[in-house]
Amino acid sequence: MKNYAILLNFMVWTYLANAQPIINNVFNRNIASLNGKWHIIIDPYDNGYYDYRMQENPWGFFRNQKPANKSERIEYDFDKSETLNVPGDWNSQKPELLFYEGSIWYKRSFDYSLPKGKKLFLWFGAVNYQADVYLNGKKLGSHEGGFTPFYFEITNFVQDKDNFVVVRVNNQRKADGVPTINTDWWNYGGITRDVLLIEEDSIFIQNYHLYLNNQNPQQLRGWVQLNNNKSEEKVRIEIPELKLIIEGKTDEKGVFTFDRKINNLVRWEPLKPKLYTVYLYHGRQIMKDNMGFRTITTQGNKLFINEKPIFLKGICIHEEMPMRKSRANGYDDAKTLLGWAQELGCNFVRLAHYPHNEYMVRMADSLGLLVWSEIPVYWTIQFDNPKTYQLAEKMLTENIGRDQNRASIIIWSVGNETPVHEARIQFMKNLALKAKQLDPTRLVSAAMEVHVEPSNPFIYHVDDPLGEYLDVIACNEYVGWYDGLPDKTEKITWQTKYNKPFVFSELGACALFGHHGDSLTRWTEEYQEYFFNQQIKMLNKVSFLTGVSPWILADFRSPRRQLPGIQDFWNRKGLISDQGQRKKAFYVIQKYYKTR
Ligand code: GCU
Numbered sequence: 001m002k003n004y005a006i007l008l009n010f011m012v013w014t015y016l017a018n019a020q021p022i023i024n025n026v027f028n029r030n031i032a033s034l035n036g037k038w039h040i041i042i043d044p045y046d047n048g049y050y051d052y053r054m055q056e057n058p059w060g061f062f063r064n065q066k067p068a069n070k071s072e073r074i075e076y077d078f079d080k081s082e083t084l085n086v087p088g089d090w091n092s093q094k095p096e097l098l099f100y101e102g103s104i105w106y107k108r109s110f111d112y113s114l115p116k117g118k119k120l121f122l123w124f125g126a127v128n129y130q131a132d133v134y135l136n137g138k139k140l141g142s143h144e145g146g147f148t149p150f151y152f153e154i155t156n157f158v159q160d161k162d163n164f165v166v167v168r169v170n171n172q173r174k175a176d177g178v179p180t181i182n183t184d185w186w187n188y189g190g191i192t193r194d195v196l197l198i199e200e201d202s203i204f205i206q207n208y209h210l211y212l213n214n215q216n217p218q219q220l221r222g223w224v225q226l227n228n229n230k231s232e233e234k235v236r237i238e239i240p241e242l243k244l245i246i247e248g249k250t251d252e253k254g255v256f257t258f259d260r261k262i263n264n265l266v267r268w269e270p271l272k273p274k275l276y277t278v279y280l281y282h283g284r285q286i287m288k289d290n291m292g293f294r295t296i297t298t299q300g301n302k303l304f305i306n307e308k309p310i311f312l313k314g315i316c317i318h319e320e321m322p323m324r325k326s327r328a329n330g331y332d333d334a335k336t337l338l339g340w341a342q343e344l345g346c347n348f349v350r351l352a353h354y355p356h357n358e359y360m361v362r363m364a365d366s367l368g369l370l371v372w373s374e375i376p377v378y379w380t381i382q383f384d385n386p387k388t389y390q391l392a393e394k395m396l397t398e399n400i401g402r403d404q405n406r407a408s409i410i411i412w413s414v415g416n417e418t419p420v421h422e423a424r425i426q427f428m429k430n431l432a433l434k435a436k437q438l439d440p441t442r443l444v445s446a447a448m449e450v451h452v453e454p455s456n457p458f459i460y461h462v463d464d465p466l467g468e469y470l471d472v473i474a475c476n477e478y479v480g481w482y483d484g485l486p487d488k489t490e491k492i493t494w495q496t497k498y499n500k501p502f503v504f505s506e507l508g509a510c511a512l513f514g515h516h517g518d519s520l521t522r523w524t525e526e527y528q529e530y531f532f533n534q535q536i537k538m539l540n541k542v543s544f545l546t547g548v549s550p551w552i553l554a555d556f557r558s559p560r561r562q563l564p565g566i567q568d569f570w571n572r573k574g575l576i577s578d579q580g581q582r583k584k585a586f587y588v589i590q591k592y593y594k595t596r
Pocket of ligand 1 (some may be wrong): 184417506571573
């Protein structure tokens with residue numbers, strides 16, 4: 001017990017030491033929404049950030065100033081400018097912004113009477129890609145990374161009336177960014193997720209993690225972390241349905257850890273996603289959360305949920321609503337996308353290639369869908385750049401910090417299809433170790449590379465050195481689309497040196513819905529149907545296969561997909577079209593999943 005407490009403390013501190021500690025479960029806190037119409041200034045030359053000599057003005061020029069007198073020269077006026085909806089990507093809101101990559105300045109005003117002794121935080125669910133945030137003309141700070149939350153404390157800056165928030169959003173792709181300049185998805189820019197004001201007591205519960213001991217499901221373990229390292233603070237956890245009360249005091253780091261025997265808990269699982277209402281108390285603060293509890297273990301290439309073996313019947317999903325041609329967000333979009341996955345017969349979804357919004361993972365909890373969550377360490381990022389590594393690690397920390405209480409998430413993925421070389425192996429090994437350190441209760445994976453010896457071109461080896469550091473090995477394969485024709489699958493044997501669960505994390509082919517022909521005519525529904533029928537025969541021969549997540553649920557936007565009349569900037573590998581129509585291949589996978 002003592003060793004466990006020491007380990008846990010180390011774990012929590014490691015988590016705290018490296019990034020802005022996440023304020024989790026924000027929707028159940030004392031919040032005020034700043035969603036709605038924000039005034040904007042489209043700023044392709046970054047006029048608001050650089051002067052004409054390109055001298056940076058990190059305080060920003062667009063600070064909502066008004067001319068002091070009739071002679072003063074100010075060449076912008078937020079309040080007379082146009083508006084964009086927040087949350088929302090800008091690409092889908094104005095035709096002229098469809099391809100826009102650059103800066104857009106956002107501004108909105110608000111009043112707020114902050115009671116004495118309270119703290120106030122300005123919180124963003126995500127901004128893609130870089131955000132510089134100002135309040136009442138003062139720069140609060142910046143955040144890089146388009147898919148994780150961040151916040152600034154504004155306790156000492158907020159005024160009762162006429163506060164104004166200005167955010168410079170820049171979505172230009174950066175060679176040293178995460179992702180880098182080359183991706184196969186649309187570069188949606190903007191304040192793409194909720195903006196909230198969070199009011200808390202001076203000392204409050206900042207984050208927590210409650211989970212079952214994977215090796216002993218009668219043990220409920222966890223920690224509760226305050227926003228400061230105040231010891232001897234009373235903390236209480238209640239799960240009324242279990243008649244469970246756990247209480248204690250924080251240690252010198254402001255953390256309360258516990259390890260409690262429990263008996264009558266109904267565990268969360270895909271066909272029975274049992275969620276409990278959990279209450280956490282500190283002082284006057286009452287936090288409520290809906291949580292499921294389950295174990296996840298592996299043995300060889302077998303995967304177990306609650307000690308029962310499971311085959312992952314998955315699908316990959318981008319965070320996009322194809323009918324709207326926009327970023328997905330909110331419970332309705334989550335219900336649509338995950339409802340399609342359920343209709344397909346899935347028990348598993350790979351949320352590609354970046355952390356999706358919180359509504360998605362909470363909906364997965366409710367529907368009983370297992371989740372592969374991923375940071376956008378994608379293709380050819382700068383693996384030898386320490387800044388890029390720090391950024392990737394910060395994204396991983398933010399991803400885990402936000403979602404560690406979601407029972408649906410079983411896998412943290414540290415990347416996708418990255419080229420095998422020493423710098424990349426070190427980079428992703430360190431990310432994998434970091435993920436285990438931040439959350440030892442889940443599995444770590446990545447979509448690795450496959451290799452084929454020229455001397456024997458029909459044996460496909462899953463032996464990427466990265467696999468040494470992963471709990472679940474995975475790879476993408478496109479035999480029959482990028483690699484030969486669908487009948488090539490009949491010649492191929494898969495081998496792996498790893499005795500670990502193995503997932504085909506992508507396989508797919510394109511089809512334009514309603515485009516028909518014979519099964520060897522590319523881009524037809526018949527070709528895509530033939531592709532999957534051939535693939536299934538090959539999958540059934542892979543004895544060590546633990547799961548599969550075809551690429552992809554629905555057609556999605558991509559600047560790389562240009563074939564006129566067929567792609568028109570859409571990647572057509574969806575089993576569902578950009579209008580929500582099921583292609584023939586949808587029913588092939590649906591039938592296959594009924595057999596697994
Ligand atoms: C890759 C990649 C995806 C991409 C897909 C495709 O495997 O991981 O992001 O969209 O192939 O080419 O359609």
